Amino acid sequence: MQLQSLAYFGDLVRRQAGGIPGINRFLNGKTEAVWIAVYVTFILWLLSLLIAPAMHNFGKNKPVGRLGGLSGIANRFARAARDTFLIVLVTVLVNQSGHGVSGGIVALQWIVTALLVLWTLIEAFAPQLWWLDMLLFLGAMVLQIISFALAFRNAPSE
DSSP: OHHHHHHHHHHHHHHHSOOSTTOOOSSSHHHHHHHHHHHHHHHHHHHHHHHHHHHHHHHTTSOOTTTTHHHHHHHHHHHHHHHHHHHHHHHHHHHHHTTOOOHHHHHHHHHHHHHHHHHHHHHHHOTTOHHHHHHHHHHHHHHHHHHHHHHTTTOOOO
8 A cells, every 4th residue: 555655656746846848747838827927027137137237337437327327227127127027926926826827817917027028128228218117017007906806706705
């Protein structure tokens, strides 16, 4: 009996662990898709942290200007990329904790990810377009609120 349970445990571990390219080890493809959105925003944040010191170094001897020069761009880019990652991560975690990921959640998450990546770029490189910055973030905010609400659909109200 014990050998049978060990074999079952080994089979379970093999099915749930990664390692073989091309085989989906997630519960379903939808779960993987939302975590890829988190991964994309995480890479954007890491990229911003990687290039920030170089931009600070190259920008230190140049005139700063109204928008902070290269140092200002680096700071805005790192801050906006961090915020984008955290917004996407929190929403994915809430959806995983709530009702689960559905096709609608995946679509919303990728639309929001695209809006927030565009928002990050505009926040960093074109802060004078404040109205576009606000519109993109407003759209992302509304979609994230909808996504949060969908995470707990059919939840008991007691």
